Amino acid sequence: MKQLSTKVTSNGHGQDSSYFLGWEEYEKNPYDEIKNPNGMIQMGLAENQLCFDLIESWLAKNPDAASLKRNGQSIFRELALFQDYHGMPEFKKAMAEFMEEIRGNRVTFDPKKIVLAAGSTSANETLMFCLAEPGDAFLLPTPYYPGFDRDLKWRTGAEIVPIHCSSSNGFQITESALQQAYQQAQKLDLKVKGVLVTNPSNPLGTALTRRELNLLVDFITTKNIHLISDEIYSGTMFGFEQFISVMDVLKDKKLENTEVSKRVHVVYSLSKDLGLPGFRVGAIYSNDEMIVSAATKMSSFGLVSSQTQYLLSALLSDKKFTSQYLEENQKRLKSRQKRLVSGLEAAGITCLRSNAGLFCWVDMRHLLDTNTFEAELDLWKKIVYNVKLNISPGSSCHCTEPGWFRVCFANMSEDTLDLALKRLKTFVESTDCGRMISRSSHERLKSLRKKTVSNWVFRVSWTDRVPDER
Amino acid sequence: MDLLSRKATCNSHGQDSSYFLGWEEYEKNPYDAIKNPHGIIQMGLAENQLCFDLLESWLAQNPDAACFKRDGQSIFRELALFQDYHGLSSFKNALADFMSENRGYRVSFDPNNFVLTAGATSANETLMFCLANPGDAFLLPTPYYPGFDRDLKWRTGVEIVPIQCSSTNGFRITKLALEEAYEQAKKLNLNVKGVLITNPSNPLGTTTTGTEFNILLDFISKNKNIHLVSDEIYSGTVFNSSEFISVMEILKNKQIENTDIFNRVHIVYSLSKDLGLPGFRVGAIYSNDKDVISAATKMSSFGLVSSQTQYLLSSLLSDKKFTKNYLRENQKRLKNRQRKLVSGLAAMGIGSLKSNAGLFCWVDMRHLLSSKTFEAEMDLWKEIVYEVKLNISPGSSCHCKEPGWFRVCFANMSEDTLKLALKRLKKFVDNGNSKRSCQISESQGLKSSRKKTMTTVSNWVFRLSFHDREAEER
Numbered sequence: 001m002k003q004l005s006t007k008v009t010s011n012g013h014g015q016d017s018s019y020f021l022g023w024e025e026y027e028k029n030p031y032d033e034i035k036n037p038n039g040m041i042q043m044g045l046a047e048n049q050l051c052f053d054l055i056e057s058w059l060a061k062n063p064d065a066a067s068l069k070r071n072g073q074s075i076f077r078e079l080a081l082f083q084d085y086h087g088m089p090e091f092k093k094a095m096a097e098f099m100e101e102i103r104g105n106r107v108t109f110d111p112k113k114i115v116l117a118a119g120s121t122s123a124n125e126t127l128m129f130c131l132a133e134p135g136d137a138f139l140l141p142t143p144y145y146p147g148f149d150r151d152l153k154w155r156t157g158a159e160i161v162p163i164h165c166s167s168s169n170g171f172q173i174t175e176s177a178l179q180q181a182y183q184q185a186q187k188l189d190l191k192v193k194g195v196l197v198t199n200p201s202n203p204l205g206t207a208l209t210r211r212e213l214n215l216l217v218d219f220i221t222t223k224n225i226h227l228i229s230d231e232i233y234s235g236t237m238f239g240f241e242q243f244i245s246v247m248d249v250l251k252d253k254k255l256e257n258t259e260v261s262k263r264v265h266v267v268y269s270l271s272k273d274l275g276l277p278g279f280r281v282g283a284i285y286s287n288d289e290m291i292v293s294a295a296t297k298m299s300s301f302g303l304v305s306s307q308t309q310y311l312l313s314a315l316l317s318d319k320k321f322t323s324q325y326l327e328e329n330q331k332r333l334k335s336r337q338k339r340l341v342s343g344l345e346a347a348g349i350t351c352l353r354s355n356a357g358l359f360c361w362v363d364m365r366h367l368l369d370t371n372t373f374e375a376e377l378d379l380w381k382k383i384v385y386n387v388k389l390n391i392s393p394g395s396s397c398h399c400t401e402p403g404w405f406r407v408c409f410a411n412m413s414e415d416t417l418d419l420a421l422k423r424l425k426t427f428v429e430s431t432d433c434g435r436m437i438s439r440s441s442h443e444r445l446k447s448l449r450k451k452t453v454s455n456w457v458f459r460v461s462w463t464d465r466v467p468d469e470r
Numbered sequence: 471m472d473l474l475s476r477k478a479t480c481n482s483h484g485q486d487s488s489y490f491l492g493w494e495e496y497e498k499n500p501y502d503a504i505k506n507p508h509g510i511i512q513m514g515l516a517e518n519q520l521c522f523d524l525l526e527s528w529l530a531q532n533p534d535a536a537c538f539k540r541d542g543q544s545i546f547r548e549l550a551l552f553q554d555y556h557g558l559s560s561f562k563n564a565l566a567d568f569m570s571e572n573r574g575y576r577v578s579f580d581p582n583n584f585v586l587t588a589g590a591t592s593a594n595e596t597l598m599f600c601l602a603n604p605g606d607a608f609l610l611p612t613p614y615y616p617g618f619d620r621d622l623k624w625r626t627g628v629e630i631v632p633i634q635c636s637s638t639n640g641f642r643i644t645k646l647a648l649e650e651a652y653e654q655a656k657k658l659n660l661n662v663k664g665v666l667i668t669n670p671s672n673p674l675g676t677t678t679t680g681t682e683f684n685i686l687l688d689f690i691s692k693n694k695n696i697h698l699v700s701d702e703i704y705s706g707t708v709f710n711s712s713e714f715i716s717v718m719e720i721l722k723n724k725q726i727e728n729t730d731i732f733n734r735v736h737i738v739y740s741l742s743k744d745l746g747l748p749g750f751r752v753g754a755i756y757s758n759d760k761d762v763i764s765a766a767t768k769m770s771s772f773g774l775v776s777s778q779t780q781y782l783l784s785s786l787l788s789d790k791k792f793t794k795n796y797l798r799e800n801q802k803r804l805k806n807r808q809r810k811l812v813s814g815l816a817a818m819g820i821g822s823l824k825s826n827a828g829l830f831c832w833v834d835m836r837h838l839l840s841s842k843t844f845e846a847e848m849d850l851w852k853e854i855v856y857e858v859k860l861n862i863s864p865g866s867s868c869h870c871k872e873p874g875w876f877r878v879c880f881a882n883m884s885e886d887t888l889k890l891a892l893k894r895l896k897k898f899v900d901n902g903n904s905k906r907s908c909q910i911s912e913s914q915g916l917k918s919s920r921k922k923t924m925t926t927v928s929n930w931v932f933r934l935s936f937h938d939r940e941a942e943e944r
Contacts, residue, residue, distance in 0.1 A: 003695050003734070005603050008765040052547045059538070059546065066537045066778075068529070076529060077522045082749040083589075083742075118588050118751075118773045119553075125772050129625055130478040134604075155599055155625070155769070226473070263473065271553075278552040278777030280588075294478035298625070301592045302773035306749030307536075307782065 007155060021381065022390045029388070031416065040388045041420045046202065046358045047411035048236065048275035050332040051325065055274070058321050065314035068307065075310070082306040085299050087116040091313035095283060098316045099268060102235045102326065107247040113285055115295040116309070118302030120232050120269035120282040124151045124196075126298045127265060127284055130291050131226050132158040137190035138228075139181045141165050141173050143361075143397035143404070145202045152196070161185040161192070164400050167363075170352060171204055173197070173212045178219050194226030194263075195219065199246070200233040203397050203406035204361045205337075205354030207237055213249040217260070226263045235273030235326060238334035239355025262288040270312065272358060273329065279308045333358070333410060336417070340409040343421030347428045351407075358410040362391075365403030367431065376402040387427045389420055477625060491852065492861045501859070503886065510859045511891045516672065516829045517882035518707065518746035520803040521796065525745070528792050535785035538778070545781075552777040555770050557586040561784035565754060568787045569739060572706050572797060577718040585755040585766040586780070588773035590703050590740035591621050593753040594666075596769045597736060598626040600762050601697050607631045607660035608699075609651045611643050613832075613868035613875070615672045622666070631655040631662070634871050637834075640823060641674055643667070643682045648689055664697035664734075665689065670704040670714065673868050673877035674832045675808075675825030677713055683720045690734060697734045706744025706797060708827040709805035733759040741783065743829060744800065750779045804829070804881060807888070811880040814892035818899045822878075829881040833862075836874030838902065847873040858898045860891055 022044065031039035059066060068076045082088065089111065096109040117123040132138065134157025140148060141163040152158055163181040165171040178195075185192045195216060200207040208216075220227045229246040237243040250261050266285040271277035281304050284295050316322060340360055341351055352361040368375040373395045380393040383405075394404035409417060492514065501509035529536060538546040552558065559581065566579040587593040602608065604627025610618060611633040622628055633651040635641040648665070655662045665686060669678040678700075690696045700717040708714040717735055726732055737756040742748035752775050755766050787793060811831055812822055823832040839846040844866045851864040854876075865875035880888060 003601075003697075004759075004761055004765070005600055005606075007603075008600050008761060047551060049547070049551070052550065055550075056544060056546055063537065067533065068536055074526060074529075076526050077519070080522065080525070080747045080749050081517060081519070083751070118776075119771075122772045130475055131473075133475050136475075150768070150771075155772075224473075276550045278550050280553075280774050280776050288474075290474060290478060294474070297620070300589075300620075301595055301625075302588045303751050305588075305751050305776035305779040307779050308776040311778065 022384045025384055026390045031388070033413075033416065038388070040384070040390055041416060041423075042390050042411065043408045043420060044390045044392045044406075045411045046272065046406075046408050047277065048272055048329070048333075048358050049411050050275070050336060051329050052275060054321075054325050054328060055315070058315060058318065062314060062318070065311045068310065079306045079310055082309075083303065085296050085303060087114070087299075087304070088306065088309040088313055090317065091304075091309040092116065094313045094316035095268075097319075098322055099234075099266075099285075101319075101322055102243065102273070103245050103248065104242060107245060107251055109247075109285060113287060113292055115284040115286070115292055115299055116304045117282040117284060117295075117299050118280040118304060119271060119277070120230060120267050121147065121151050122280075122299075122302035123267045123269070123282040123284045124148070124228075124230065125156060126295050126302075127228055127267065127291075128152050128156040128158045129298060130294050131228075132156060132193045133191075135159065135190065136193045137161045137185045137188075138193060139163050139178070139185065139195045141171075141177070141197060141201075143171070143203055143394055143399035145198060146392075146396045146398075148196075158193075159185075159188075159190050161188070161190065162398055162400075163195070167352075167401055167404070170206070171201075171361075172209065173215060175215055175219075178215065182223065192223065192225055194228060196228040196230065198230040198232070200231075200237060200243070200356030202233060202357060203359060203392065203394075204352055205357030205359055206352065206361075207239070207241065207243055207356050210244055210249070213244060213246055214253070217246070217249055217253060217255070217264070220263060221260050224263075226265065228265050228267060230267040232267065232269045233272050233357050234268070235329060236333055236358060237356040238330040238337065241355055243356070257287075262286075265291065274325075276312075279312070280304060281308060281312060336409050336414070339414065339417060340407065340421070343418070344407075344424070347421070347425040349424075349428065359406045359408040362405045362407050363403065364405055365401070367428065368403050371402060373402045379403075380405070383424075383427070387423050389423060492855045495855055496861045499859075501887065503884075508859065510855070510861055511887060511894075512861050512882065513879045513891060514861045514863045514877075515882045516743065516877075516879050517748065518743055518800070518804075518829050519882050520746070520807065521800050522746060524792075524796050524799060525747075525786075528786060528789065532785060532789070535782045538781070549777045549781055552780075553774065555767050555774060557584065557770075557775070558777065558780040558784055560788070561775075561780040562586065564784045564787035565739075567790075568793055569705075569756075571790075571793055572711075572744070573714065573716050573719060574711050577716060577722055579718075579756060583756055583758060583763055585757075585763060585770050586775045587753040587755065587766075587770050588751040588775060589742060589748070590701065590738050590753040591617065592751075592770075592773035593738045593740070593755045594618070594621045594699075594701065595626060596766050596773075597699055597738065597755055597762075598622050598628045599769060600765050601699075601736075602626065602628045602663040603661075604628065605660065606663040607655045607658075608663060609633050609648070609655065609665045611635050611641075611647075611667060611671075613641070613673055613865055613870035615668060616863075616867045616869075618666070628663075629655075629658075629660050631658070631660065632869055632871075633665070637823075637872055637875070640676070641671075641832075642679065643685060645685045645688075648685060652689075652693075662693070662696060664699055666699040666701065668701040668703070669717065670702075670708060670827035672704060672828065673830060673863065673865075674823055675828030675830055676823065676832075677708060677715065677827050678717075680715065680720070683715065683717065687720065687724070687726070687731065691731055694730065697736065699736050699738060701738040703738065703740045704743050704828050705739070706800060707804055707829060709801050709808065710826065711797075711801065713826050733757075733762075736762065745796075747783075750783070751775060752779060752783060807880050807885070810885065810888060811878065811892070814889070815878075815895075818892075818896040820895075820899065830877045830879040833876045833878045834874065835876055836872070838899070839874050842873060844873045850874075851876070854895075854898070858894050860894060 026040045026042050029039045031041045092111040092114045096111040099109050137159040140160050161181050161184055163177045234243055250256055255261050269282040286292050350363050376393055383389050392406040496510045496512050499509045501511045562581040562584045566581045570578050607629040609631050631651050631654055633647045690698050740753040757763050821834045847864055854860050863877040
């Protein structure tokens with residue numbers, strides 16, 4: 001008889017996968033401007049480090065919030081004892097309003113429909129526990145955040161069936177891809193309980209179009225299933241377009257307060273927009289009372305520290321701060337993304353045109369020896385070992401086409417980004433020019449497309465290293 | 471097609487269970503010394519409110535800790551970004567030391583063997599996910615914390631089989647009871663993966679004895695695949711340090727360290743009771759099994775401790791002057807307060823299990839029951855809630871097999887409030903005594919059926935409603 005659960009023992013593999021190398025190498029040799037200028041630059045962490053000064057300045061002007069005081073009076077006892085899984089009302093109110101502000105106040109969020117969780121990692125898993133039985137499936141468009149394999153499946157027993165998206169249309173979700181995924185699930189004898197999208201997308205850095213959102217809402221209406229929209233990056237939208245939330249679409253289609261609206265749920269977190277992953281603040285928003293009720297009880301397994309709820313309710317209740325922050329955050333992200341994009345262009349590398357996120361989805365197909373995932377892995381190793389940049393290979397995100405990489409731009413200084421680009425340019429220029437010329441799309445199509453290392457090996461090692469990195 | 475999972479929908483019942491009443495009544499009518507002196511006094515919440523002044527004083531003297539500063543320098547960015555599931559090492563170091571200090575430095579804890587979690591609620595569930603598969607069982611001595619039904623079973627699919635303890639020997643675990651529980655599990659076709667004890671016990675308020683440990687360790691040494699989980703969340707509430715024996719100490723004394731048994735013993739801890747900080751969500755798993763640590767660490771992603779909180783508490787617990795004084799003062803005040811409750815109860819003819827720890831007493835009200843049934847226990851409970859206006863926890867909610875026991879908390883209110891509660895109870899008892907002593911003579915008591923009548927509302931309904939109201943109450 002086994003001593004430990006199968007959940008534990010099934011995870012024992014994959015620790016020595018080659019994909020692990022990037023992280024290990026970074027930790028062995030992390031770049032530091034002064035102490036280690038030749039070290040590895042971390043471009044695989046989707047963190048937002050661009051606006052800390054704004055938060056620090058607010059903290060300096062509002063010392064009570066961190067000092068567990070209200071109007072100069074200590075509320076330490078009240079906070080120390082506050083463990084109500086309904087969450088701090090003033091915090092939920094502030095969250096609801098912040099989420100509304102991000103969506104241009106076009107939609108409203110009822111604080112009572114918010115369930116707080118210890119990060120969206122917890123929120124997503126909790127939603128799975130509420131919506132799916134072990135063996136049920138959720139459809140996810142590829143490429144997607146590698147962490148979902150663990151967050152949605154590991155302890156819940158739920159399955160993920162990919163909705164294959166392709167570069168031929170900018171990786172947008174199509175009706176046929178949706179139908180194919182649904183049928184694939186049925187072939188595998190899996191009951192489809194819903195679709196989960198990340199909007200804006202990780203790793204694409206693009207917000208879903210209205211067309212895609214309408215398609216999704218229509219699809220879940222027809223199939224009578226759920227739609228989860230993980231809007232963790234909603235505050236990182238910097239494009240000319242407005243961010244369209246699934247809530248906008250429900251409103252525009254006049255589906256508010258209908259049965260369909262009860263099957264649409266939003267996940268949020270302050271880890272990306274505010275750059276506070278350490279504080280573990282996530283939320284589920286649902287119009288279904290039963291889900292709110294069940295998820296609220298489940299949140300017992302990952303409540304947000306009252307100390308943190310209090311600090312952030314003060315921060316987010318300051319409307320002057322939030323409007324300035326959102327504007328400045330978008331501005332800086334846009335500027336930084338531009339820098340990365342033009343730097344890559346100078347090296348002959350293009351990316352998917354993005355309008356959100358903390359990363360770009362970079363096209364390095366022309367740098368592959370062959371149009372295979374094996375070649376992608378080879379290229380990735382070169383970039384890690386020779387160029388000393390840790391970036392994320394597309395196969396880790398379940399991309400069906402080799403050669404795409406996610407490159408983060410908001411977790412370092414401008415100088416570091418410039419250095420990274422310089423190194424990359426040098427590397428590209430030093431590679432065989434012949435390879436670049438001969439890489440015609442005709443040849444790409446001919447070469448093998450099979451993956452050499454199984455996904456799960458990669459996924460497990462990937463998540464071993466940095467579980468909460470998105 | 472079912473739109474929601476069974477886990478979500480099985481919880482929708484029980485909202486109108488009568489057991490819910492106590493909580494509802496309290497919230498409708500909470501006692502306040504000035505604003506609502508006739509309101510219901512909350513004695514069902516195992517919170518430690520006795521030493522906040524010590525914490526507040528430390529905070530006032532050490533403002534950096536809460537303000538994201540180290541030696542006057544801001545470390546806000548570092549903390550904002552810190553989401554490593556291995557936890558802040560300074561915090562794990564401080565926690566290891568604190569736990570060791572709490573055990574009189576008789577054992578030491580390796581910081582690397584900790585997994586930090588959002589409270590012991592998260593720690594316990596995570597351990598279940600690591601040690602058991604759906605359908606496996608853990609054996610728990612009764613009475614036990616009602617929250618375990620949800621924490622250990624709900625999402626994990628693990629079953630609990632009770633080790634029935636009885637008042638005849640002070641609710642101690644016996645070899646017979648343990649074996650009976652094991653046999654019962656086998657009858658139910660359940661694979662027993664472990665035993666989980668709470669030491670000191672909730673709701674008993676007693677520490678596990680050396681004899682009980684011998685029985686438990688004997689059991690797991692014979693059954694090579696069985697784990698022992700010791701939830702030591704109340705370890706700092708022992709009135710006399712020397713009386714608390716941690717399972718780790720037993721292992722050390724018996725020189726079981728570095729044996730196979732060593733890897734099957736795990737501790738759960740939290741700062742919610744000892745430090746009175748349930749809102750901060752700080753729990754931990756401690757294990758000598760590398761695989762358990764590794765898996766539990768990854769699982770902790772689903773409930774990490776806020777870095778803001780880790781930093782504050784690492785400063786607090788690193789201050790040895792503070793911890794020494796705190797532990798001593800905490801014990802003193804708890805002991806003092808428990809005495810007040812016990813003597814107050816004794817003065818009205820109500821006995822309680824002799825306790826040496828915890829934030830509550832296990833109170834014997836069997837003699838106040840109209841009949842030796844859980845139905846009568848519920849009737850008594852309702853009277854105490856509605857008429858006496860005290861919210862206390864009935865033993866059936868803790869799966870006690872004998873009706874008439876109640877858990878009464880003493881550390882979540884002021885001394886004056888406790889006095890008032892005792893006064894109200896005495897009045898009730900004095901009024902009832904005359905009625906009751908006429909009706910229930912000793913012989914009648916013996917004659918009346920002693921069979922445990924089924925609670926009128928099924929346990930799970932009670933449990934769910936119980937938790938609906940106050941999820942984190944222990």
